[in-house]
Amino acid sequence: MKNKILQTAFDLYRRFGIKSISMDTVAQELAASKKTIYQWFENKDKLVEAALNEFLQQVRTSSENSPENSVEALVKTLRLHNEKVVGINVAFFYDLKKYHFQAHQKLDRYLAEELRPYFIKNLQNGIEKGLYRNDIDPEIVANLCIASFSVVVDQDVFPVSQFNQQEVRMQVFKLFLRGIVTSEGKRFLQSASEEN
Structure with a gap:
């Protein structure tokens, strides 16, 4: 029960x-x-x-059993989080933050202690393998990616009355991914995107 x-x-x-x-x-x-x-x-x-x-x-x-390739793994993770968030009313996040402090802290801890380290490790591996640009700072990029989760549900930035929330998330993630991959990584990005 x-x-x-x-x-x-x-x-x-x-x-x-x-x-x-x-x-x-x-x-x-x-x-x-x-x-x-x-x-x-x-x-x-x-x-x-x-x-x-x-x-x-x-x-x-x-999110267990990610592909070996850093780009494909990152695409899978971002897609998974997008799929899990699709259909969540933006009021959920607002209410969580305003009225349920303990639960909101758990979400923040998940982002800071689990998702952020995952992104950093993925970015470092991708840089080492030549899939991500070597001039990016994994910690800064990981923080930007985490921050993008908050921005896409911010009603002041993307009001539901004007924007399809799933499309906003996909556009933000495409922009993010295309900005960090090398030409080699772009091949894997296109391949992973076509699987969608």
Whole structure:
């Protein structure tokens, strides 16, 4: 039941934002009582945090077994994160940051302690193999890539009323990738992009 609660809650948060979804709403969606929800989660903050943990674990599991090639691995990782974020209402990120500090810190830790080191290592390997330009600084580029995740969901920069969020993400990642690859890396980038 716990996993079903987590999946249902995250699906609701993803579609409608967190603030607008009460424990009652989650219970109704499950056709269960609020008491059932509270047996597993003492409050909404704990449910939000656990649902986010479950989501991040799914992302981690999906990103295992990356290709050997740095460019293909980076494309796969960016595509995976894009696919996982597609359909997440921008209100989710806003609500997470404003109302659920602990859960937002977990997301920040994931980005800083897992995704950023992955990007740095990938960039270093790609530079060594001649797939990425040798004049880029892996730490700066990794930070830019992480920052781009926040920018693409920023409603002040890319309002949903004007921009397709998936298209914004794809454009940002294409620009990013094309800016760092060498001519050798470009072959792998084209190959990986065609697989999409």
